[in-house]
Amino acid sequence: MATPTLLKPELYGADAHDGGTVVLHGGRCTCGHVFFPMQRYGCEKCGRDGDDLKPVALKGRGVLAASVTVHMHARPERKAPFTIGTVRLDEGPVVRAVLTGPVADLVPGRLVVATLMPVGDANDALDLRFMAAR
Numbered sequence: 030m031a032t033p034t035l036l037k038p039e040l041y042g043a044d045a046h047d048g049g050t051v052v053l054h055g056g057r058c059t060c061g062h063v064f065f066p067m068q069r070y071g072c073e074k075c076g077r078d079g080d081d082l083k084p085v086a087l088k089g090r091g092v093l094a095a096s097v098t099v100h101m102h103a104r105p106e107r108k109a110p111f112t113i114g115t116v117r118l119d120e121g122p123v124v125r126a127v128l129t130g131p132v133a134d135l136v137p138g139r140l141v142v143a144t145l146m147p148v149g150d151a152n153d154a155l156d157l158r159f160m161a162a163r
């Protein structure tokens with residue numbers, strides 16, 4: 030099977046050494062602050078930049094802090110309805126992402142995990158989604 034294309038490979042990847050688990054490409058400052066996505070412009074906490082900021086693989090697990098279902102979107106190519114979640118990752122950063130799975134499962138406090146799902150008209154690329162952990 031051919032390896033599917035990732036829609037945003039700069040943001041995430043699949044960890045082949047961990048059963049295909051999704052990893053998020055975050056960063057860690059020498060002060061200990063963890064952030065997403067990886068960047069070297071400056072730490073949000075202490076201001077260090079450059080080589081003080083190192084890439085770190087985030088595990089793609091966290092707690093859903095909030096969710097909202099969009100029923101109508103300004104861009105017709107974005108098919109509604111879909112649900113957006115605010116996820117506090119286990120390592121600390123807060124990310125906003127599209128959720129997948131039954132809406133009843135996507136309530137604040139729920140443990141969620143990252144997954145890669147086919148997207149686009151041809152389902153020819155994988156994009157990041159979060160779903161309720163089993």
Ligand SMILES: [Zn+2]
Binds near residue numbers: 059060076
């Ligand atoms: Zn820092």
